[in-house]
Amino acid sequence: MKDCVFCKIIAGEIPSAKVYEDGEIVLFKDIAPLAKIHLLCVPKEHYAHLSEWNAARKRVLADALEKIAALAPSLGLEDGYRLVINQGESAGQTVPHLHIHILGGEPLGWEK
């Protein structure tokens, strides 16, 4: 989609530190990391919200979780990791292209 930063990264129009890519998803380092390791897992198809799910999108995301689990040890996440999907402004979603944050590489807090 025009004007979407993640679509531009997927198209190679904006540089990114990619750590994995296949036909359906790409994983790259977040530009403003909130943990020692902070990756973004982004489906290549542009849509913003889980409410826009259909069977194909559901399969891509389920497969993405399986791929993240398989890749985790090689990404430095062997001690554990946190997955976050921000949905909507109140949750802090700033890029309207669905993505999974992958955080880890250090002990993570869980306090308000």
Ligand code: 5GP
């Ligand atoms: P959200 O706030 O929408 O859940 O997450 C968007 C994330 O994308 C943020 O953590 C932000 O740092 C990251 N981000 C925004 N623009 C870029 C960019 O151009 N390159 C990379 N690698 N990450 C970006």
Ligand code: ZN
């Ligand atoms: Zn997009």
